[in-house]
Amino acid sequence: MSIKKILLATRPLTPPWDEASKNFAYFLAKSIKDPELQMNILTTSTPLDGLGDNVVSHPIFPLYDASRAGHSFSQKVILSKYLFTESHRYDIVHYLFTPTALNSALIRNFTYRRPKTVQTIATLREDLYGPKDWKKMLFADRIVTYSDYSKRKLEANGFTGIERIYPGIDLDLYAPKPKNEEALKHFDLTREDVVVMYPGEYVRLGATDMLVEMLITYLKSQSSDCHPELVEGSSQIETDSSTTVGMTRAKTITFIFGCRIKNEADQKKKDEVVAKLTQAGIIDCVRFTDTWKDMPTLYNLSDIVIFPVENMRGKFDIPLAIIEAYACGKPVILSDLEIFQEFSSPEFSVTIPLARQSLSEGGRTLWQTILDLQSDESKRKRLGTNARTFTEQFFDLKNTAQSYERLYASLQ
Secondary structure, three states, rough: OOOOOEEEEEOOOOOOOOHHHHHHHHHHHHHHOOOOOEEEEEEEOOOOOOOOOOOEEOOOOOOHHHOOOOOHHHHHHHHHHHHHHHHHHHHHHEEEOOOOOOHHHHHHHOOOOOOOEEEOOOOOOOOOOOOOHHHHHHOOOOEEOOOOOHHHHHOOOOOOOOOEEOOOEEOOOOOOOOHHHHHHHHHOOOOOOOOOOOOOOOOHHHOOHHHHHHHHHHHHOOOOOOOEEEEEEOOEEEEOOOOOOOEEOOEEEEEOOOOOOOOOHHHEEEEEEHHHHHHHHOHHEEEEEOOOOOOHHHHHHHOOEEEEEOOOOOOOOOOOHHHHHHHHHOEEEEEEOHHHHHHOOOOOEEEEEOOOHHHHHHHHHHHHHHHHHHHHHHHHHHHHHHHHHHHHHHHHHHHHHHHHHHHHHHHO
């Protein structure tokens, strides 16, 4: 039996699994089952679980250091050196990082080009590059895009033979589950709290300032320690001094910034957010995850997931944070970016028109949408169920792996 050796050229594949590109590469390597394909991955000395017999780890990177998570220059140097000296040992090199003019030129001009090549393009970075740049950056024998959006862009500019393969996720791992008791304790939550999570970034994406203004404006209706507020109703509640007639306790909303600290700019922005929420007296209504190793548990802790971003500069065409939330059966509120149209629908998500609104208008629209979902449990369940079905149809990693198996086999 002839074994075809595939190298996945990536940043180090190592826990925590909280970054989309390395998550995808790790799960792809585990999911390729063809015994004629040997999957080679670049790792640290940290052992990885669940690898098949056809997966070979090469621990070329130093151990993961959370304090240096945003400092990737040394990783790029290590990866470049390995590609320049070792790529000729493989039949196919599959590049899974966002190309730049520089790294593409280095690979094309200084790497021994015996192996066939595949480039998976997670984003075209239209904020930085245009058609002339793409012609320099996209050099592989086969180009794969994450989205039909990018595929159409490339084809409109003269590229041919482009294949779109959606970035699959592990639907056994990302699946609807009850709220985890340890996670509830960690974040000082109860099962009755309505948890709204933003799994984005502090500095990029343009959502943080709007979210902070929204929280300061609308969470003040809840007490500073996030005990339930009194709202109109039919029961009687004993207070310290009297009986309040016609009032019931409402469930409170707890907001989670599910954002990693990737660099000093993120830390500075988080500190600013904490200071503003503390000054407003609502810090007890907000939680911060920083680096959280078990993302499925975090999604399942949430009742509503939001991704009200202003832009996607530097991010994947298809944010896996949205797809992972779908897979966990969560209703997701999205902004109305053109690129999101491919994976949003009134059947399984809620789109709000943030692109044309000011910070205060956007915050008001988002908050009202959150309240509408909070009060309509049947709609939340319907959206979540349909979202799970959508991921099963289009983002099952098993199907993604089979698509790459066929692509590898076609390269001779």
